[in-house]
């Protein structure tokens with residue numbers, strides 16, 4: 001299989017790498033500390049067109065191929081997950097349902113703003129009682145006249161407090177089983193919508209996760225995406241679009257951690273020589289690089305299959321599982337290579353170590369990825 005990028009995509013990936021290394025990374029210490037991304041930095045990202053990579057060109061986006069999006073997310077991951085988070089849900093799970101099944105009216109109302117970053121998007125599926133078991137959601141949308149009234153609670157929603165548009169998954173029929181659900185486009189100004197708690201997370205800081213409360217939240221019928229009751233299929237698809245991007249960000253973080261580790265191993269001296277001359281350290285570096293390369297191939301493979309119209313849930317889950325588990329290993333090894341220095345809170349490696357943890361949890365835990373892979377194997 002060839003992993004071929006258009007010249008424009010290659011240029012964009014390089015531009016994003018430079019932007020992340022020279023503009024984002026120097027600000028990550030403050031972003032992590034304050035759990036806040038400066039507006040000026042988001043404006044720079046917008047200027048590079050980063051908010052529009054998944055939006056069709058006719059609405060102002062660049063509609064990159066799946067592999068192109070993976071490359072961009074890989075570069076974003078080079079500064080960890082705090083800044084990347086702001087673009088992650090917006091260009092992945094936040095915009096996917098609208099792009100995939102929105103009608104012309106819905107697309108022309110929202111996508112142009114999303115393409116420039118003026119309107120930020122989030123995706124709300126998880127609830128206090130339904131995480132891995134997404135079919136267990138309790139948020140209910142009752143239709144009365146030309147409106148739906150949503151009642152329920154969503155939590156851990158990335159960027160939920162700053163989003164201008166939230167794709168909310170809710171049940172629309174109590175009798176039709178776990179997979180009966182619909183997706184609604186909710187604006188924060190809709191009556192009955194409220195942001196609840198903002199959570200302090202151990203890592204991935206900058207783009208806080210929020211609790212969202214729906215109390216008789218009024219949503220006009222024209223803001224329902226697709227057919228009523230068919231939201232499960234769309235939600236599965238949305239997660240399929242998002243997971244390779246989690247893998248890609250993990251990959252970018254691994255790349256950066258390996259670079260940092262090589263630099264450190266070359267300069268730190270113990271027992272009269274650079275620690276990189278010890279075979280024990282070289283073995284660690286070799287394992288970090290080898291696993292990262294394997295993760296790269298799985299991730300590009302999953303994206304390329306989707307570009308060729310052969311999207312595979314199994315390939316997507318393998319990429320997400322392996323890349324996120326690889327990042328856990330690489331972050332731990334990078335910290336070990338720096339010894340006590342790596343454990344100091346101000347050291348970027350300790351930030352990456354904290355950021356890394358979430359990749360094995362969100363958009364489906366490692367265990368859920370294994371279930372998807374295993375079930376596909378049993379089906380044959």
Ligand SMILES: Cc1cc2nc3c(=O)[nH]c(=O)nc-3n(C[C@H](O)[C@H](O)[C@H](O)COP(=O)(O)OP(=O)(O)OC[C@H]3O[C@@H](n4cnc5c(N)ncnc54)[C@H](O)[C@@H]3O)c2cc1C
Nearest residue numbers: 123124125126131132156157158209361362363364365367
């Ligand atoms: C920083 C962050 C950002 C997030 N952003 C979003 C967002 O934008 N939108 C959104 O909708 N959600 C978001 N989430 C929620 C995230 O997707 C869920 O946390 C995740 O799906 C796991 O659900 P849970 O936390 O309820 O854990 P649970 O589902 O309660 O799982 C607990 C443990 O049990 C294991 N487990 C569960 N079922 C099985 C099984 N059948 N077999 C084996 N093991 C199992 C899990 O793997 C896990 O180890 C975010 C979470 C975090 C932490």
